[in-house]
Amino acid sequence: MSVLQPRAGNADLSARIEPPLSQTVGYIVVVLIGMIIAFVMMMITKVLTITVGEDNKKTEMFMTANRTVRTGLTTSAVISSWLWSTALLGSGLVGYTYGVAGPFWFAAGCSPMIVFFALLGISCKRKIPEAHTSLEVVRVRYGRIAHIVYMILCLINNIFACTNMLLGASAVIASMTGMHIIAATFLLPVGVALYTFVGGIKATFLTDYFHTVVILIVGCYFSVKAFTYPEIGSIGRLYDLVKAASERHPVAGNEQGTYLTMTSKDAILFGILHLCANFGLVVMDTSYFIKAFSASPAAVVPGYTLGGIAYFAIPWGVGTIMSSVALGLENQPVFPTYPRRMTTSEVSNGLVVPYAALTLAGKGGAAAVVLIIFMAVTSTLSAQVIAVSSIISFDIYREYFNKSATDRQIIHWSHFGVVFFALFSAGFSTMLYYAGADLQWTLYMLGVVTCPGIFPMAFTVLWRRQNTIAAITSPVLGLITGMAVWLGTAQRFHGEVTVSSTGQVLPCVYGTVASAFSPILYSVAITYLAGPQNYDWADFQKERLALEKLGDDLTTGHHNKDNSAVISEEQSTPLKDRTKELKRWGRIAAFWSIATFLGHWVLWPLPMYAARYIFSKGFFIAWLVVAIIWLWGTMLVATFYPLFDGGIQQMRQVYQYWKKRREI
Template sequence: MSDTSIPAPLSQGWGYGVTVGFGLAFAIGMMGITEALKRSTGENNRHFETFAVAGRKIGTGLTATAVISSWAWSTALLSSSAITYNYGVAGAYWFAAGCLVQICFFALIAIQSKRRTPHAHTVLEVVRARYGTSAHLVYMVLCLITNIIAYVNMSLGASAAISALTGMNTVAAIFLLPVGVCLYTITGGLRATFITDYLHTVALLIICIYLIIKALTTEAVGSVDNLWRMVQEAAKIAPVKGNHNGSYLTMTSQDAIAFGTLHTLGNFGLVLLDSSYWQKAFSADVTAAAPGYILGGTLYFGIPWALGTVAGLAGLALQYTQSPFWPVHGRGLSERENADGLVLPYVGLATTGSAGAVAVVIVIFMACTSTISAQIVAVSSIISSDVFHTYIKKNASERAIINVSRAACVGFALVGSAVSVAFYYAGLSLTWTLYFLGVITTPGMVTISLTVLWDRQTKAAAIISPLVGLACGLTVWITTSWHYGNGVIDVTTTGALIPCMYGNIASAFVPMILSPFISLVFPGERFSWDKFNAIKLISDSESAQSAVEKEVDHFTPEQISYMDKMSKIAGILGVVFFLALWVIWPYIMYGSHYEFSLPFFRGWIVVSIIWIFAALLIVTFLPPIEGRRSIYYTIIGQKEN
């Protein structure tokens, strides 16, 4: 056994049991639920509109849950703890804040998409309807790259954690994680994803709260007060470079702000270039799109804030106070253990024993598979709708399109797993992909947003801006890696925080400046939003298609007024959240050089726990309350009136 690994506290049977057993159990359960819904509500996943966009009638509760599930990656659980372990309380805060602002911004995108592109199945259909084939192909590549890097990031983190706790072969974990996901996604499509999002999110929140409470109350830590004292001692032993007085209990942290900048930009790119977010917006009911995204983004904030703060600080406290409970007693985490995000698994093991290890394995599995499902649905819809139906067989039947979508589910899972294994053998880690992903996801975020928000963006601006931005981002990333690495370019230097931050900034801000410049200096004709009606629903039955088109196209004056109001609310909330959570609160605390007193630390922890408890209560009860009628008819086995 090397000095950079620990004996697995659980047997390999736990690893295979969770990745295969849980996955198959969910798949079988979802097959049954899908069949029951077909009988009681008439939802038939043999229709592409149901398979790809869940009938476009998802309520606020399920939409919010899907948003939380889409953000609650294994990366979020592992990295928020690791970032706190490295930078202190500011790390978990910036991880959480780096996810909230863009979700609220996407609420504006969601409601405008519902109004202006009522027939769309993927965002790429919207791009093609506005700019034509060349732009369609450019953004297809950008979106697929985004889906791949997101998949790899989740897969690397989850497999490393499961391997560390169970001894399961890492490559086996990578390939087995998506098995159950593929089965229920192939069967139920996006509707199955929404339902499993609900089940996974409730379970994930319960386990996160369990880990938080146990960490604060077991013998290893003892209490919130004792955690504060232990972290104070840790700062005396190993002060943080760049933090005020080397303290872990301050928001005055240079590296945490650098991470917050990188993380916020990268997540903007992920949200806007990940077609699954758009699909869930298309799937939401008119009244649910904006509230669902705002509610989901707000509730999600508590997960990385609470779990990341407690687990990250507990790891520091146990390590530097030489606690006998710390799994790697006598040393800190190795560079690889830190990069793989193993702080949370080690803290779970230290504070809760084998039960904590089991809890971490299950919660990582839940977080990983629910997000993998969204990635698989997004890519399969792109392949079936934007490739097969658009360029290969324009008159394809619904059945043929759905079959292609199902084949694409399996194909993408295999490709994503293969790329993850390649990254693993290349020595690339969870942290490397987390820092780097924004370099390639952010170039298209501004132009794809303006596609549904600004009628003056030209085709040239939409195509040129992200390509130039990507080239600039990659150039800045490589050159700054070379500079800060003293002339060395390798896995370590290219995965460092500062080079990746500068690469993110270049990728994001070059298109932000270039697109308006090109559009205003070389203006074209203003785009008419009515042209988005060229996007057609996919249905074999002309009568069924006409009926759905009539329902979708003819918004009532009340609905139009509501969408206008929600657009304003979403825009205002996006600005308010950005100013409050990204500017005013953190920078006032940064400038004050404040170190958390014991009373303030108590309040910080208590509020974060209340936040995550509120998320659990709302996520658990709101979707069943909204869907109580459908649930009743499904249970009694009768068709809903």
């Protein structure tokens, strides 16, 4: 096991440093900046309603942006969807704990399933184009019992995802500003609720873009600042500092105890854990399906593929640099905790990156981290809020209480869902905080509760044989199996079942793997024992789910201000050719899914693990140079691609509208 293990996060809080920023800064970032962003997004929403007819009083616009979001904005939204506070804080945490292998496995645990979702997304666009949520797909195929089961699983996924984000973000904000951690937990969702309440999914896409750009600019700044800092000066000097840290504090389970190797037993166990957990977070997160349904058919595959590959650089590059800075400078007076090492609580609460930033740039660095953590948590929280809002409005209210619900009624319940879940997620996070949970505990155990539905949900749109009984029972049995293995192994390895023991690496790995893969066996066995289904995919399209007519094709065009469809070149293509085109996108998505997994999980890291290779100075320099170039490339793609792919055109439309108004 590694030197630093997760445990209850509140045990040694008294050992933390004095907050470098005042509480006023914390409240300015969390409340004032949050309100300003919310106000700006509401104004943009109002302008788009007036000028280009994006009416958020219409359900299709509020929930799916009329299914016309282009590749650039989709790419930015995909990157943002995984720019959790966990990604920024957790990658530094595992880098500090395991060395260079930690941030790599963190990144490799995210990118393959983001790209894989392109396959699920395009399959849904082709087979059931009018859907708003993944749960509607389940209900249409398997009926109401399955619908309720998957609804509960998706809500569990959303709740724990939000908790993971809020616990990490509020801990960092409290540590850097002295703001009370519970105040941060409850105030963080306020701005999110405001702009999501007004702007719906399009506001989520726009704030995703803005927040992603700011976060990446700050990340790129630290990628340069680290090597202009006098005590470091160069990548080669950073290598020497990390090598010296390995000699002072060898890592159990790493080749020769060094931080500078991919041969790390605990890191690869974390990689397996993170990969499975993130598959659950993607497949069982209705916000991913909403964004896929919101994207135009031609944007789904390139948007998710490019976004997934670009995202890889963020946890890999930022996590490696900032954790290396913390390890290398921890024994020097410039580091905030000097002369002691960081405590287990500080590490497990995600303070590696904030402490490294404070070292490199003083109070300005601390303020920058507070800002990007705030933006990361609010951006991803917005997606979670809109996801739960869609479940409450479409899958509960419209399905079980008012089948003939109007736009106004559905929007009303969507607004209720936004406010309710923002408050509930803060309350649930507070409960876990007082129970002793922290960022690392939720990061490690997340997969146990998010993974059981992965394969049954994927089979719903990819395998026509899975029958209703298998679809209903396999995720439930998988959850029971995963929980039993998780708690059983905690008792077996640590002699007790507590927050501390259930947050250890091995119980979480065993529990997550059991949760993820046992449903495959249950689904296949039950399907063939009870009799396979031979589902006709055409039956999906018999169900009328959209509140507005989408046209006689598989796409939806842009709408004029009078809500009349603008017939695009894509829509004017014969239906047979459009179906053929979507199948072609499906093959492309399958290829990139396999290629990304093989590249990020097999061909690159495993030979390095097997070779027991310890980084030389030259190799470490090359490793970081590639990571930094990739990180800057991600920043350029996320910043400028959405502008060139429709953003400038839409700004021109707004300008032309106001120009005509002035002439009149």
